[in-house]
Amino acid sequence: MQQITIGDLQDILRECAGEATQPLERAADLSFEELGYDSVALLEAHGRIERDYGVALCDDEALEITTARELVDLVNSLLRHGAAPAA
Structure with missing residues (x-):
């Protein structure tokens, strides 16, 4: 079964918005805001996740x-x- 990992998410966020202030593996419980990601970056990442997964x-x-x-x-x-694919 396919899964997403923290590392996968970090790669997606890096491609969508640049490097976080801290590696996600060590900061997975910090808010996206604390990591320097804004709502536009997150929307782009969500779209990428929908397409890729x-x-x-x-x-x-x-x-x-x-x-x-x-x-x-x-x-x-x-x-x-088994969530339905994004339209």
Whole structure:
């Protein structure tokens, strides 16, 4: 089964918005804001995740996600439960 890791997310964020102030492996529970990512970077990353992993991230859920660990957990949960691909 396909999964996303913190490292995968870091690569996506780096491509979408540049390097974080700290490596995500050591800062997975810090907020995206604390890491220097703004809402535009996160929206772009969400779109990339939807395309690459074939999941649909609900806008309401996505707005509640504040850390890398939460986002990875959400995506992996969607993958485990066979979430419908994004339209």
